[in-house]
Amino acid sequence: MTHTQGRVVLDSADMSRALTRLAHEIIERTQGAQNVTLMGIPTRGVALANRLAQRISEIQGSPVQVGAIDVTMYRDDLRMQPARALLPTVIPEDGIEGRLVILVDDVLYSGRTIRAALDALSEHGRPQAVQLAVLVDRGHRELPIRADYVGKNLPTAKTESVQVQLREHDEIDQIVIRQAS
Amino acid sequence: MKHLLSTADLTRDDAILILDTANQLAQATGQGVGKLPPLRGRTVVNLFYEDSTRTRISFEAAAKRLSADVINFAAKGSSVSKGESLKDTALTLEAMGADAIVLRHGSSGAANTLANSGWISGSVVNAGDGTHEHPTQALLDAYTLRRHLRAGAGDLAGATITIVGDILHSRVARSNVHLLKTLGANVRLVAPPTLLPFGIDTWGAEVSYDLDDALVGADAVMMLRIQQERMNAAYFPTIHEYSQRYGLNQARVNLMNQGAIVMHPGPMNRGVEITSEVADSPQSVIVEQVTNGVSVRMAVLYLMLGGNEATV
Numbered sequence: 001m002t003h004t005q006g007r008v009v010l011d012s013a014d015m016s017r018a019l020t021r022l023a024h025e026i027i028e029r030t031q032g033a034q035n036v037t038l039m040g041i042p043t044r045g046v047a048l049a050n051r052l053a054q055r056i057s058e059i060q061g062s063p064v065q066v067g068a069i070d071v072t073m074y075r076d077d078l079r080m081q082p083a084r085a086l087l088p089t090v091i092p093e094d095g096i097e098g099r100l101v102i103l104v105d106d107v108l109y110s111g112r113t114i115r116a117a118l119d120a121l122s123e124h125g126r127p128q129a130v131q132l133a134v135l136v137d138r139g140h141r142e143l144p145i146r147a148d149y150v151g152k153n154l155p156t157a158k159t160e161s162v163q164v165q166l167r168e169h170d171e172i173d174q175i176v177i178r179q180a181s
Numbered sequence: 182m183k184h185l186l187s188t189a190d191l192t193r194d195d196a197i198l199i200l201d202t203a204n205q206l207a208q209a210t211g212q213g214v215g216k217l218p219p220l221r222g223r224t225v226v227n228l229f230y231e232d233s234t235r236t237r238i239s240f241e242a243a244a245k246r247l248s249a250d251v252i253n254f255a256a257k258g259s260s261v262s263k264g265e266s267l268k269d270t271a272l273t274l275e276a277m278g279a280d281a282i283v284l285r286h287g288s289s290g291a292a293n294t295l296a297n298s299g300w301i302s303g304s305v306v307n308a309g310d311g312t313h314e315h316p317t318q319a320l321l322d323a324y325t326l327r328r329h330l331r332a333g334a335g336d337l338a339g340a341t342i343t344i345v346g347d348i349l350h351s352r353v354a355r356s357n358v359h360l361l362k363t364l365g366a367n368v369r370l371v372a373p374p375t376l377l378p379f380g381i382d383t384w385g386a387e388v389s390y391d392l393d394d395a396l397v398g399a400d401a402v403m404m405l406r407i408q409q410e411r412m413n414a415a416y417f418p419t420i421h422e423y424s425q426r427y428g429l430n431q432a433r434v435n436l437m438n439q440g441a442i443v444m445h446p447g448p449m450n451r452g453v454e455i456t457s458e459v460a461d462s463p464q465s466v467i468v469e470q471v472t473n474g475v476s477v478r479m480a481v482l483y484l485m486l487g488g489n490e491a492t493v
Binding site for chain 2: 070073074078079080081082083084085086087088089091119123124
């Protein structure tokens with residue numbers, strides 16, 4: 001395990017267990033997830049939202065609304081690099097008005113992506129409440145934002161990078177920590 | 182690329198990035214998001230030396246939907262009619278802090294001159310320069326073609342597009358040929374010999390004088406307007422004869438492939454290059470082209486001004 005290879009901190013089985021626990025926590029905290037709409041933040045948050053939706057609907061026996069919200073145009077660092085490609089926003093059939101929206105992302109770090117997501121979301125309606133589910137919370141918040149559901153708390157140094165790899169995009173399920181070069 | 186002057190400057194990846202971005206922006210508009218934030222605080226100047234309704238309004242709508250401030254500058258009734266040069270107008274706009282200038286000009290190469298003059302620090306978008314290029318029109322045409330022929334993704338490899346009419350004076354045709362070829366399409370150009378420019382054999386398109394032949398096997402036809410305002414010679418005997426030989430009617434539409442579409446950059450001369458029946462038929466996507474124009478221009482402005490430097 002060299003630094004360039006990175007250190008695997010969560011393997012496929014760990015990740016699966018973490019997602020199952022998150023699904024149960026969401027059901028418990030939302031009294032059955034009836035009014036819940038999961039909104040994944042592209043790219044990997046969308047895959048995670050879909051997996052959570054599948055688990056919740058298997059446990060509850062009824063489908064869960066799931067969508068995607070692209071935050072690119074709402075980022076506060078938009079002007080700090082060349083304009084980025086936009087990713088799909090998918091608003092589920094029932095919209096988000098009056099729903100309990102749970103934002104889903106892979107890694108919670110500075111909190112700036114989530115702030116952007118809250119702005120993007122408000123363009124599409126007024127949810128009853130917004131909660132946040134993340135697979136990894138690695139600390140180092142720069143804004144007053146916290147997650148309601150956390151798959152794994154991962155204390156990291158700012159010099160490290162945390163990479164969530166998912167089958168849908170990376171052919172493997174695992175979380176790797178690397179020393180940033 | 183800091184400026185958008187010609188579709189010849191776009192690689193396949195650039196073009197697809199613009200079309201994909203337009204797709205996402207169209208979706209956001211379709212979802213009812215009236216205004217998007219990325220160009221807040223940016224100033225876009227529409228500098229129009231030639232009359233234009235749809236292009237200017239389209240750029241204005243695009244810039245405003247992205248929250249840019251828009252200044253419209255029509256040469257008529259401005260200091261230009263008092264004899265001000267393009268240079269002095271540009272210096273004035275630069276002094277007012279324009280981040281991008283959308284230029285429509287009657288002289289071929291005007292956008293290029295403005296971009297490379299050192300008069301301004303912002304980006305230049307060519308919105309039509311003489312008979313040279315009109316890149317955003319070609320991009321919106323490609324976007325429309327891709328939506329109908331390729332389900333809105335990828336390129337146009339293998340599609341056959343026939344462009345008919347006044348190729349000689351058409352900046353739309355020039356921009357389209359470059360872009361369609363970059364995206365892998367086969368391009369056929371049809372016109373009377375007098376309306377084909379010198380050196381057309383170097384464009385990499387099939388050239389024909391016979392419209393019926395050129396429609397067989399086509400997936401789309403683009404009709405061009407007869408540009409009376411640029412015609413200072415007799416290019417064909419009569420309008421009637423032109424419309425007989427090169428006008429699009431329903432019988433000719435039926436020669437094309439199943440599902441083929443009819444396009445026109447507008448404004449149309451109904452009864453000259455296209456019959457009303459065809460213009461209003463289900464195969465006609467002429468009104469949709471206008472809608473798509475706003476999305477494509479939003480994409481161009483976003484990719485140029487959204488970040489700290491232009492992406493394409």
